[in-house]
Amino acid sequence: MIIQWINRKIGRQLMASFYIVLTTLMISSLIVYNYTDTKLQETRLKLEDIRERSARAGALWEEWQDLQFNMRGYALIGDQDIYQKMVNQRKTIDEQTRWFEENAIYQQGKDYARSSRELYAYYFEAILPLIQSYVEAKESGTVTESFLEGKTLTSLPLGKELLASGRIKLDTSGNIDVLSEINKSELALGGYRDFLEDWSEKTSGQLEREIQTTQLIWLSNIIVLVGVLIFFVYPFIRKITAELLSLVKNSQRLASGEDIKHVKVSGRKDEIGILALSFNQMASSISENKQHLLAKNEELQAQQEELQAQQEELQAQQQELEEALELTMRNEQHLQYRNDLTETLAAREALTAYPEIIEKLIAITDSEIGALVFVDEGSAYSIVTHGMTEELSERLLGSDLSLLKRAESLKKAVHSSKQVASDHPLPYPYYMYETAVPILDPASEEAIAFIYLVRYRDQFTNEQMRDIMSFSRQLSLSLLRMRLFDEMNREKTKTERILDSIREAVIYIEPGKDEVFVNRPLYDLFPELQYGTTKNETLHGCLDTIRAVVDEPEVFARYMEGILRGEVPKDSLQFSIHQQVVFIQFYVETIEVEGIRKGTMLVLRDVTKETEMDRLKSELVSTVSHELRTPLSSIYGFTELMLNRKMDLSKQDKYLKTIHSETERLSNLVNDFLDVQRMEARIQSYQKGLLDLQPLLEETTQFYAASTTNHTITFRSLTDVCPLIEADEEKMKQLMNNLLNNAVKYSPLGGKIEVVLEANRHHVQFAVRDEGIGIPKSALAKLFDKFYRVDNSDSRKIGGTGLGLAICKEIVEGHDGEITVESIEKQGSTFTVKLPQHVSDYTVISDVIDMSGK
Secondary structure, eight states, rough: OHHHHHHHHHHHHHHHHHHHHHHHHHHHHHHHHHHHHHHHHHHHHHHHHHHHHHHHHHHHHHHHHHHHHHHHHHHOEEEEHHHHHHHHHHHHHHHHHHHHHHHOOHHHHHHHHHHHHHHHHHHHIIIIIHHHHHHHHHHHHHHHOOOOOOOHHHHSSHHHHHHHTTOOOTTTTTTBOOOOHHHHHHHHHHHHHHHHHHHHHHHHHHHHHEEEEEEHHHHHHHHHHHHHIIIIIIIHHHHHHHHHHHHHHHHHEEEETOOOOOOOOOTTTTTHHHHHHHHHHHHHHHHHHHHHHHHHHHHHHHHHHHHHHHHHHHHHHHHHHHHHHHHHHHHHHHHHHHHHHHHHHOOOOOOOGGHHHHHHHHOOOOOOEEEEEEEOSSSSSEEESSSHHHHHHHHHHOOOSSSHHHHHHHHHHHHEEEEOOSSSSSSSSSSEEEEEEEOOTTTTTTTTEEEEEEEEESSHHHHHHHHHHHHHHHHHHHHHHHHHHHHHHHHHHHHHHHHHHSSEEEEEEEETBBBEEEEEHHHOOOSSSSSOGGGBBBBHHHHHHHHHHSSSSSHHHHHHHHHHOOOOOOOOOEEETTTTTEEEEEEEEEETTTEEEEEEEHHHHHHHHHHHHHHHHHHHHHHHHHHHHHHHHHHHHHHHHHSSSSSOOOHHHHHHHHHHHHHHHHHHHHHHHHHHHHHHHHHOOEEEEEEEEHHHHHHHHHHHHTOSSSEEEEEEESSOOOOOOEEHHHHHHHHHHHHHHHHHTTTTOOOEEEEEEOOOOOEEEEEOOOOSSSSOOGGGTTSSSSSSOSSSSSHHHHHHOOOOHHHHHHHHHHHEEEEEEETTTTTEEEEEEEEOOOOOHHHHHHHHHHHOOO
């Protein structure tokens, strides 16, 4: 049962073999180990026994040696301690001798024990009592000798008794024979030791032999293991490998297409047996499938042959279809060319279309080269060619015998053919067939253009000629349409030029149309209407853009709603744009043709200047009235008081000073008006001379500093030496007075006013800086305009004519200078005047030298 279970798996068989080898190796190793250990223990016990016996024999002999030494000492000195020690040694020697007597297992040991026992009896039963009697004799004074004499002992009674009993014997010199007993015992000891050494060597030799036996057993184990591997494991693995290789080879043969009917399984139940069985089943299945496939293949081959026949038939049909398709595509291409050419003739409005027209015409008629020749004004020609050389073009237009001239004179299509001996563009001589078709104006029957086409080798067919004639009629209509279109464009351009020449902006609209026609001034008036933008060319886009910048869009919208409803307002509308920067007068005119209203013309006129003039006039009248009335009222009032009342001299003097001041104010006002009038008339003159500006500024600053207590007016020069300028001193004083007067006037709460003078290489510059009410940023651009006054509450409280700064600007520009202003509201203003230095001849020469660097 177990063998069958093992044989079902290769792994089990391998593991069983492994376990058998391992078990064999372990059992043999245990046996060898047990045998070796037993032998080693036995040998070790023997050696220990030998060492113990040898040690005991040595110890016994040493006791004997010591006993002899003690016995001599006791005999000499008679010490009882030595005697007692010998008594103790007797006991030890007795015990050791008894051990040998009891444990001797060899004859040598027994001999040694018997010899030791005889020596024991001789010493302790004969010699020791004799020595003891000798000591007692010396202690009693019977014996008086210093050294022990052997004869003395035998002379003692006990000696004589022992000698008589034979228990002691005498040597040849008459002394007691002790050495013979000792030598006998020593010989027994020597023999015993030799025996022990020999025994020890034999035991060691036996141990060495046992070890060699163990090694032989191990070697036998290895040989047995190798034998198991060679005779059992290796054949087993070789058998498995051979069966697997057989399966592999048969699989390869099967994969290469060979027929494998059966693989021998040899009754195996393991994986190889299962694999072989599966392989046999697979081979059988493949063989059956192969037979089936071969049958199918034969059937498919028959079907393939049938399909090939059908394919050949389809190819023939496909070829016919391709030829038909090619013909259809060619006709379609031909039609496409015709359509393109027709669309080109219908759509294009410029000469840029003609190269494409002649190219398509050549393609449609299968021509090689060609041209369109146009008859311009004055019977001149212009030509558009395709594939023609310049020489051929010149010959076509210049020769009186050319085909073109014949067609022009005959007013019908003409043809010609000629043989060309040249090998260009064809590589051999060829025939060239030409045709020229005139395009006539139906109204005048005059030729307005020609179609010129050339073919090589073949003549033009009737169908191609019909195409050419058909296109010539289309081209005639296209040329007439283009001629009409050009005429309309010229008229349109002329109309646009006329509209653009009108200074008023114009918008022309037609009822029901969103398209508008505008002129260029409209774009100038409304930059938001970007020129060329499609959005602004529509009515609503244009009106939306305008409405976005109108200051009152609701009024503008209502006005336009009436116009779009068809109403024509009798009154114009005036409105402003860009926060009253531009004022526009808007009125409407209808355009009627033969009593029918065709459209409406919206006219926008820029009336900004007129409006500004009206405003300036109003402000001038108001300002002059106010500025004149105030001093005149003072003069009138004070003179009336002086005339109607009596008053003291001090009051009279005070009133006269006031009248004088107001009169001077009126005089200055009149002078300002006169200056402005001279400026506008361009008759202002200046008495220029060399002037040092620093004393003038210092003097003027000191004057104004002394005339006010609310302000701190100072002068500061940033240059050590102020360069001279060429200026009118009085006008410079007027300039400085106006600037300082404004600084004081527009600083009603007082504060610091500073005049700063500085100079550089080319200019002298001074600035008047105050800490007054400042100027709004929006007013800076118009600050130097005549009669302009800042429109805010602070400025209106202060008053003025609006002429001071205009006069300042005129004076500065009259001296080739520049005046600028910087201001921040509520913080103050700074007016800066920059005037050119006076350039002397010496200075010019110096500058030239400095610039040349020499």
